[in-house]
Amino acid sequence: MLEHGSPNAAAKALGKHHSTVIRALDSLEARAARMGYAPAYDMTRPCPPGFRSRGTSTLVKADGSIAMQWVKTEADKSQDEAILREFAQSLADGVKGLAPITPAPAHVVSDLLCVYPQGDPHVGLHSWWAEAGEDFDLKIAERLMCAAVDRLVATAPAAETALLLNLGDMFHADNQKNESQSGHKLDVDGRWAKVQQVGLRAMLHCVRRLLEKHKRVILRINRGNHDGHSSYALALMISCYFHNEPRVEVDLSPAVCWYHQFGGNLIGSTHGDTIKGPNLLPVMAADVPEMWGATKHRMWFVGHVHHQDIKEYPGGTVEYFRTLAARDAWHAGQGYRAGRDMRLIVLHREHGEIERHRADIGMLEAA
Ligand SMILES: [Mn+2]
The missing domain is CATH 3.60.21.10 (Metallo-dependent phosphatases)
Known part of the structure; x- marks a missing residue:
């Protein structure tokens, strides 16, 4: 979109409907916000990998500038699940079939x-x-x-x-x-x-x-x-x-x-x-x-x-x-x-x- 200037232009270049591009951008923004990055709302400190933002408190001065900001983070539970899934998958490997694969005969x-x-x-x-x-x-x-x-x-x-x-x-x-x-x-x-x-x-x-x-x-x-x-x-x-x-x-x-x-x-x-x-x-x-x-x-x-x-x-x-x-x-x-x-x-x-x-x-x- 940055390249094309607007969602409509980007959609045209990609051969997609403009609503598809807008939806993709919305979901990208939501995901970035969950990780603590939403510059339009003064959230400019993204969380490290494996963490997600639990909330941001901002003290705004009378002139509109920011006096102080707390960025609260927590471990990203969705990543825990991915790690557990991977672990469960490795456990299941042991109970899969043990048979070595025999090459099939060439002519039958x-x-x-x-x-x-x-x-x-x-x-x-x-x-x-x-x-x-x-x-x-x-x-x-x-x-x-x-x-x-x-x-x-x-x-x-x-x-x-x-x-x-x-x-x-x-x-x-x-x-x-x-x-x-x-x-x-x-x-x-x-x-x-x-x-x-x-x-x-x-x-x-x-x-x-x-x-x-x-x-x-x-x-x-x-x-x-x-x-x-x-x-x-x-x-x-x-x-x-x-x-x-x-x-x-x-x-x-x-x-x-x-x-x-x-x-x-x-x-x-x-x-x-x-x-x-x-x-x-x-x-x-x-x-x-x-x-x-x-x-x-x-x-x-x-x-x-x-x-x-x-x-x-x-x-x-x-x-x-x-x-x-x-x-x-x-x-x-x-x-x-x-x-x-x-x-x-x-x-x-x-x-x-x-x-x-x-x-x-x-x-x-x-x-
Ligand atoms: Mn018998």
Whole structure:
């Protein structure tokens, strides 16, 4: 304005309406006055940075000149707020996602989805060979979970999206009582806190490995009958860990049944302890009728029984998966015997399942 002589001229030069320039000048004057500078009112001593004017008292002589002036200042509260905001921001930095960012793969096929079902990992289960016929503990659980995903990712096609589908019973025990929900005594390796740490570490390894091969990773952890509470806590932890990684999506639905549509495929997943196999497809049709109508290849991925079982029903298939976990002494005594492996199922957007891969326990133990 000084340059142009009047608000109107300045407005013209700036291409703004003259009222905009007048408003800007008014607000500048008000701000300067708050800081103790308003020469038209004999306030000519601005406050230092961080302070604001609390008031000015002027003793005016009979001839109009100033005899004395008190300039009262105080710390500027608005600046305190800015400093506090900055402090709060620095505190929040510590709880943001901790995940190092993995470079995305250069080439992916958008028509493919790789489904990695994790059958009942039972992290924390302790089996003694002499009693159960197989050894299993925290170290073995972690090694097998990680080695299986390493192996399957290596053989997977470069699908754009990976679905890591934990079928429930990620943890063997849900608390320090080491009992199942129905009160059976469970054989547990290590303290509950240690088991939680190992489970989290193994899952983070799996997700990070998938990020190397696939552009987008969806993680769904189903609740199991062994880990009704800790399964959800694990999903929350992983979701926080990958807060800054847009390529990871952690599903946080607490529902027992979970659905995901990929083109003409409809995937349903649940642990399997609450709904019988023959009822799963009708439940799917009732729960997600629009998805049901829009798809042709409908499949359920289920855990709980720890053995392989695929059945086709009108409308789709229901598949139960094996686990990498050993049987415990109780199940060994009940006569449970099943193979141990992990699978990768490759779905084509239009044609459904087109290939599957398998990591056998023998390959992983040797690795
Ligand atoms: Mn189980």
